[in-house]
Amino acid sequence: MELPKNYEPQSFETEIYSNWESSGYFRPEVDRNKTPFSIVIPPPNITGQLHMGHALNNTIQDIIIRHKRMQGYSTLWLPGTDHASIATEVKIVDQLRTEGLEKEDIGREEFLKRAYQWKETYGGKIVRQLRRLGCSCDWSREAFTMDERCSRAVREVFVNLYRKGLIYQGSRIINWCPHCHTALSDAEVEYEAQDSHLWHIRYPYADGSGYMVIATTRPETLLGDTAVAVNPKDERYKDKVGKMLKLPLTDRLIPVIADDYVELDFGTGCVKITPAHDPNDFEVGLRHNLEVIRIMDDGGVINENGYAYAGMDRNEARKKMVEDLEAQGLMEKIEPYSHNVGCCYRCKSTVEPIVSKQWFVRMEKLAEPAIKVVRNRKITFIPERFAKTYFNWMENIKDWCISRQLWWGHRIPAWYCEDCGEIIVEKEDPTRCPHCGSTKLRQDEDVLDTWFSSALWPFSTLGYPEATEDLKYFYPTNVLVTAYDIIFFWVARMIFSGLEHMGEIPFPEVLIHGIVRDAEGRKMSKSLGNGIDPLMLIDKYGADALRFSLTTGVAPGSDIRFSEEKMEPSRNFLNKLWNAARYVLMNSEGKTLPPIGSFSYTSADKWILYKLNQTVREVGVYLKKYELGMANAKLYDFIWSDFCDWYVELTKPALYGNSEKAALEALSVLTYVLKQILKLMHPFTPFITERIWRECGEKGTIMLESYPVYTKKFVFTAEYRKFEKIKDLIRAVRNLRAEMNVPVSKKLNLYIVSDIAKYIEKNSSYILKLANVEAIHFVSAKEEAGEKIASVVVPDAQVFIPLGELVDTEKELMRLDKELRNVEAEIKRGEGMLANAGFVSKAPKALVEAEQSKLEANREKRRKILANIESLK
């Protein structure tokens, strides 16, 4: 036995992991005789560092995967990383800037070379960190969204969707990030409330008959106005529709038009229409055939359409225009106003809605079946409420802008013929135009949205479009585990992609977990600096303790607050398990134990085996439902309270007694229960369980042991209940000892009056040991215990303890009085319930009977306590 006294995870975790990895235990075979079970990892960004969110997400997946592996499934956990188009590009651009370079200076090819280099250097970091956590991923199948395989899938999907008319190119209003210089999808825009103003500006009528007042939050877009709209029902402006207005600060004339889009009761009832820079205005423009005038370039600078403001940054232009309008007496008023401003999800700059030619995925037809499979529960969300979030998004979905004006990513496989303008979208790179035969072809400069490739992840990683063995065997995957914040970005898109390209759902279950927050409940973020580094926690407490902490008290879908303090209880618990194992192993060293089942069990054995069996069942149920927090709690209670605090203590009389046979049998049960515990715990805390397992004289890894299952062999219900009475008795004596301040050095003599005296006598060794008792005397009446006695009443027994001078009569009376009050409260409650005719007639019979017998027992207890009080007086 080589276990040191204290649990020191640092001394074995790394070694155990590399042992697992090199043994190939993580790598499943495509085995038709086994049922497959697969999970694809939510691929972390190559720019990322392992944070607490990853730690939680991957701990959950690893628990599920390890559990399934132990259940005998052919289990695949497919890992990989995401190229993270924008995030990575930003990093490379930053890196270039430190050298005084812009990306244009080095050109696309060189830029990509650098990006790949960067990926090689830093992209593997997070993957190594996952190993520290203990993740049993099949690294031989590791994927990357831009590797050859995934890229082929992207190409295949793009071309197929294009051919079906589900991908198209068009000039539409999109969200533009002037900082990242790219279009964004709607999902990539975050809204943030900002304090601003509502500027009321006068637009004079061209005929000199006064002016209209429009209210706007974005005065600078005035330069692109091509109309002012009013509601057709608005009596105030009925006769103005059709008139022309002089657009301030310009020389243009714009019409007053009528459109239902305008609300009657907001602002002045007049809305400036800027089709090039507002999604709603764009729609209005289409309806009224308005000119679309872009006034800003891709960097947010006013362009040549901006009159005197051309060349100014958008913020600068706003300021100057407001000044100018005031100077010209065209500013009616300025009100403070708070409204939501769209921001880029990566760089947080204010996005600019602009009209731009981009590629889109037509969503309507794709969304329909994706909604259906969740409606008819082919895919379920756990917890179910997230289905609602999903429906809300899917049912209101707009076309997905997939082109990005970046270099790092999958380049759009579209070529333009320079001669005839033909657009060519093919699975293989074209060399000549199929329309005019020209060889002057130019590939689209843009790349695809990162999420376009992530959407294909459950099948691109398995070999799609090829019908590989992996794809046939492991698709669909079994469960997807993710936080709720990427349901739109990722989950929804995987669902419609799987249905469209594979003709099958990608997974039947979506397990949603929450976000790891700090002690104050704030999101952990770099900018707040409130993040905790999981690697630091692993170094300090071990990966197992981190995993156990993260699954303590978690319920699906709910956020968890985390602080380092939460590590200690887990570490202490593992230390407890460690030492319980030491106890078992130290004592059984060099001994040949009789196999479990080959001898008759003691009362205590039956009690613990029964409890173990119950725990096995409960943990199994919770794991099936992904109630990891509950499974965790059950294991904690069983191991600490039942096994360590009780059973281990209960075996001491046998182990240190004079019967070799009894000692060996106790050790056999101890070893059996310990091993079952290790197996039960293994998915949660893989390292410590493997470490101890090795000490148990086992040859193989615990990873491949079968997970414990409920057995009829250990249904010792009656024995269990009976033994609980022995525990009650022990507890009562301990309690009395504490309350009476009896020193531990003082061994007690118990006088017991009981109907189950024989049973108590049989189990007296436990009482002697655990309650620190000298001797037990079975008597028929209290008087036999002598003078100066304390007393306790427990189920089926009365215990009298002569304490001589230690008995403080006053104190004992007070103690008895307290007990009396407790039991009387119980009696009152029971009587109340049983006096209720409704309860007696309508509640389940078993419950009523239980109440009745409880009431009788309590009345009995009261009688005895009263008698004891009486005799003391």
Added chain:
RNA sequence: GGACGAUUAACUCAGUUGGUAGAGUGUCUUCUUGACGUGGAGAAAGUCAGGGGUUCGAGUCCCUUAUCGUCCACCA
């Protein structure tokens, strides 16, 4: 504006078909009894946010109010 979640012991949180409220931490008392002081034994501590309803019975189901939080939408 809409949807969802939270509100339980001093703190952090569990509580799965409705059946006498639980854990960890902290607090108090006590113990070097041969696995563990990262421990053992014992104790104190909650009108389960407020109000109403359904029920024999509600922390649990329904309605409502309040506070906090999240997501979606977006009226210039």
